Amino acid sequence: MLELNQLSIRFSGDARHLFSPLSFEVAPGEVAAVMGPSGCGKSTLLAAIAGTLSRCFTPSGEIVLNQRQLLELPQARRRVGILFQDDLLFPHFNVEQNLRFALGDVSRDEAERRIAQVLEQAELSGYQQRDIGHLSGGQRARVSVLRSLLAEPELLLLDEPFSKLDKALRAQFREFVFAQIKAMNIPALLVTHDHDDVPHGAQVHALQ
Amino acid sequence: MTRIDGRWLGVFPALTLLVMLVPLLSGLWYTLLPSFGYLPSLGFEQWSLQAWQALFAHPLTLQASGLSVLSGVLSSGLALISALYVLSHCYHRASWRWLQRAFAPMLAVPHVALAIGLVFLLAPSGWVLRSLSPWLTGFSYPPLWQSVQDPYGLSLVLALWLKELPFLLFMLAVAAGQMPLNASLAVGQSLGYSRAQVWWRVIIPQLLPRVRLPMLAVLAFACSVVDVAQVIGPTKPPTLAVLVWQWFSHSDVSFRLMGAAGALWLLALIGSVLLVYLWLERHCLRWSLGWQLNGRRHRPRSDKPAGLLVTAAMLLAGLAMVVMLIWSFAWRWRFPDMLPQTWQLGTWQQAAEFAYSPFSQSLLLALSSALLSLLLCIGCLEYELHSDRARALRWSKLFYLPLLVPQVAFLFGLQVQLLKWQLDGRWLGVIWAHTVFVLPYVFLSLADNYRGFEQRYMQAAVSLNHRPLLSFVQIKLAMLAKPIAVAMAVGFSVSIAQYLPTLFIGAGRFSTLTTEAVALASGGDRRITAVMVILQSLLPLLVFSLAQLTTPKRVFKPFSWTFHVRT
Numbered sequence: 001m002l003e004l005n006q007l008s009i010r011f012s013g014d015a016r017h018l019f020s021p022l023s024f025e026v027a028p029g030e031v032a033a034v035m036g037p038s039g040c041g042k043s044t045l046l047a048a049i050a051g052t053l054s055r056c057f058t059p060s061g062e063i064v065l066n067q068r069q070l071l072e073l074p075q076a077r078r079r080v081g082i083l084f085q086d087d088l089l090f091p092h093f094n095v096e097q098n099l100r101f102a103l104g105d106v107s108r109d110e111a112e113r114r115i116a117q118v119l120e121q122a123e124l125s126g127y128q129q130r131d132i133g134h135l136s137g138g139q140r141a142r143v144s145v146l147r148s149l150l151a152e153p154e155l156l157l158l159d160e161p162f163s164k165l166d167k168a169l170r171a172q173f174r175e176f177v178f179a180q181i182k183a184m185n186i187p188a189l190l191v192t193h194d195h196d197d198v199p200h201g202a203q204v205h206a207l208q
Numbered sequence: 209m210t211r212i213d214g215r216w217l218g219v220f221p222a223l224t225l226l227v228m229l230v231p232l233l234s235g236l237w238y239t240l241l242p243s244f245g246y247l248p249s250l251g252f253e254q255w256s257l258q259a260w261q262a263l264f265a266h267p268l269t270l271q272a273s274g275l276s277v278l279s280g281v282l283s284s285g286l287a288l289i290s291a292l293y294v295l296s297h298c299y300h301r302a303s304w305r306w307l308q309r310a311f312a313p314m315l316a317v318p319h320v321a322l323a324i325g326l327v328f329l330l331a332p333s334g335w336v337l338r339s340l341s342p343w344l345t346g347f348s349y350p351p352l353w354q355s356v357q358d359p360y361g362l363s364l365v366l367a368l369w370l371k372e373l374p375f376l377l378f379m380l381a382v383a384a385g386q387m388p389l390n391a392s393l394a395v396g397q398s399l400g401y402s403r404a405q406v407w408w409r410v411i412i413p414q415l416l417p418r419v420r421l422p423m424l425a426v427l428a429f430a431c432s433v434v435d436v437a438q439v440i441g442p443t444k445p446p447t448l449a450v451l452v453w454q455w456f457s458h459s460d461v462s463f464r465l466m467g468a469a470g471a472l473w474l475l476a477l478i479g480s481v482l483l484v485y486l487w488l489e490r491h492c493l494r495w496s497l498g499w500q501l502n503g504r505r506h507r508p509r510s511d512k513p514a515g516l517l518v519t520a521a522m523l524l525a526g527l528a529m530v531v532m533l534i535w536s537f538a539w540r541w542r543f544p545d546m547l548p549q550t551w552q553l554g555t556w557q558q559a560a561e562f563a564y565s566p567f568s569q570s571l572l573l574a575l576s577s578a579l580l581s582l583l584l585c586i587g588c589l590e591y592e593l594h595s596d597r598a599r600a601l602r603w604s605k606l607f608y609l610p611l612l613v614p615q616v617a618f619l620f621g622l623q624v625q626l627l628k629w630q631l632d633g634r635w636l637g638v639i640w641a642h643t644v645f646v647l648p649y650v651f652l653s654l655a656d657n658y659r660g661f662e663q664r665y666m667q668a669a670v671s672l673n674h675r676p677l678l679s680f681v682q683i684k685l686a687m688l689a690k691p692i693a694v695a696m697a698v699g700f701s702v703s704i705a706q707y708l709p710t711l712f713i714g715a716g717r718f719s720t721l722t723t724e725a726v727a728l729a730s731g732g733d734r735r736i737t738a739v740m741v742i743l744q745s746l747l748p749l750l751v752f753s754l755a756q757l758t759t760p761k762r763v764f765k766p767f768s769w770t771f772h773v774r775t
Binding site: 050052055056074075076077078079080081082084086088090091092101102104147148150151153 | 594595596662664665667668669670671672673674675676682683686687
């Protein structure tokens with residue numbers, strides 16, 4: 001469960017806030033959306049939750065994830081996964097190495113088994129040794145999602161992850177991501193400026 | 209790394225500023241005091257203006273000053289103009305790739321190696337005259353010409369020009385790469401201007417401010433260089449830097465005071481040269497505005513002169529190295545024979561004896577100063593990410609300061625300071641002195657690539673494995689492996705080429721390939737000199753080649769590299 005209580009962000013040394021305070025909850029398996037035009041602070045909000053906020057900003061309020069106060073924790077201890085517009089697969093690793101990087105301290109056999117398993121779910125069986133540069137855009141996007149989820153995050157942040165894909169791929173990939181979130185049963189927060197990306201019946205918050 | 213553990217990184221810029229500025233400032237201070245008669249460690253405690261009076265009363269001072277400024281300004285000016293000319297004709301043309309590859313090794317070769325090679329080539333007994341004798345010149349003995357070490361410093365200008373041309377060409381190419389070059393060229397040419405015209409009228413005026421720092425460093429270096437001037441520069445009088453160095457190493461210690469005054473006088477001269485350059489850079493652009501906008505179109509001029517210039521430069525440098533190689537295998541080689549009568553492997557077989565110590569000391573000094581510089585630079589650049597970028601950029605400019613101050617102006621003072629701390633003649637002291645000159649180049653070479661790294665890779669990595677330090681090594685350092693290796697190679701070759709820091713701070717206990725090569729060049733055995741120079745050039749070349757190979761090809765596919773990292 002993710003809870004935001006009066007969460008707000010301002011420039012350090014400046015009283016003005018980027019947006020009016022946000023309060024809402026996201027249940028496990030649920031995708032909530034935050035919408036607003038470019039430059040309204042959507043990505044900054046995600047950075048505050050992920051723990052990558054630049055020092056130019058000061059957050060206030062509370063972010064609680066499964067009873068843990070996130071603002072007090074460094075990024076490494078928050079267990080928050082992020083999906084960006086770009087897949088950010090590490091170019092010097094192949095598919096398997098990228099996925100292995102996200103797995104915790106597991107044995108080699110176990111790692112191989114789980115990687116094969118998730119690749120199969122994503123219809124990428126046998127792609128372990130593929131070079132990242134030789135994948136299509138859609139394949140890269142899927143590997144990127146698999147990688148985020150293998151780290152077993154307690155929350156997934158989606159920073160316009162669909163915006164760089166073309167229309168045909170987009171709907172298909174969206175369904176894939178939402179199904180994965182459902183299966184993992186974790187809360188997810190999506191920022192976007194496109195209404196099509198928001199799942200039906202999801203709660204939508206506008207940043208002002 | 210995450211925001212929270214970023215604060216301790218402030219140690220790096222603090223330490224780096226200390227490492228860079230303490231030697232510079234204390235060095236200048238302890239040069240200033242002796243110039244006014246105060247040098248208690250040698251028993252001078254009487255404040256006076258005597259050193260300054262003696263300096264300006266000395267019969268050689270004025271002429272030496274003129275030689276320093278003229279040879280420095282002439283060589284740097286010519287290097288800049290020819291680099292711009294070559295760039296305007298060759299950049300991103302068919303010949304460019306070839307040109308880059310051919311010039312790259314010249315960047316790694318130390319200045320003094322090239323200078324010694326030129327001496328072997330151009331001296332009266334050198335290869336050029338041998339090839340023309342006796343059939344053309346009629347000489348069966350080397351003539352008494354001063355074709356090197358000429359009193360006007362022309363051979364010095366040639367050597368400096370030859371070495372600075374590739375450096376400026378590369379710096380200009382890097383700066384040009386950051387500009388919307390193709391768009392400017394397309395627009396300019398669609399308006400009827402030739403390619404070279406677009407370069408001179410539109411691109412170069414924007415380019416010059418971007419290479420201000422390298423150009424200032426080249427000017428300061430050329431006006432104050434000691435090793436190259438000792439090898440190929442005029443002797444009676446020598447350039448001011450050499451004269452000052454002779455005073456500092458004079459057996460009569462009272463000359464040290466005049467040396468200090470001379471060093472500061474050189475500093476003032478170079479300061480004025482740099483100010484004039486800055487003034488010219490600003491005003492030339494304004495004055496030439498009328499010419500830029502006069503609307504005249506030329507038909508494209510031939511690219512041949514540019515090609516000829518480049519070929520000549522490369523031929524000169526290439527032949528200088530070839531003649532060096534021949535000498536190292538020569539036994540009897542009488543004038544005017546083109547090739548030795550008898551060959552031998554003896555010099556190389558003995559090299560294990562006479563070159564072992566300089567080789568290993570060079571290697572150790574270069575490795576440690578380059579590694580130290582790399583560590584500090586990465587720390588500083590990482591700190592930039594976690595702090596106010598604009599402020600960080602401002603203080604990092606201070607790193608370049610030692611490149612703008614003549615070495616001879618503060619190394620004597622630094623020696624005095626390190627003597628007090630009992631660090632002179634010790635590894636730590638010499639490594640420190642090298643680092644002062646290595647670090648700016650490492651920073652220059654690494655900064656753009658490091659700052660261009662897509663930091664979201666790190667955010668993604670930490671969100672995946674929750675281990676910032678491991679991610680830093682496995683992701684960031686691994687992805688930046690090539691620029692880091694290249695920066696290391698740059699630092700390594702800068703250290704190999706250092707002459708004065710080793711001599712001043714080493715207190716005679718350190719001999720490197722460079723100090724040995726310079727010592728041998730004035731009258732030593734040519735065969736041994738040749739071996740020393742070849743080793744001195746090979747070491748940096750080897751490290752540069754290793755830097756190109758360090759990373760598996762898969763790690764740095766050009767596509768992912770340009771697409772992700774340099775955006």
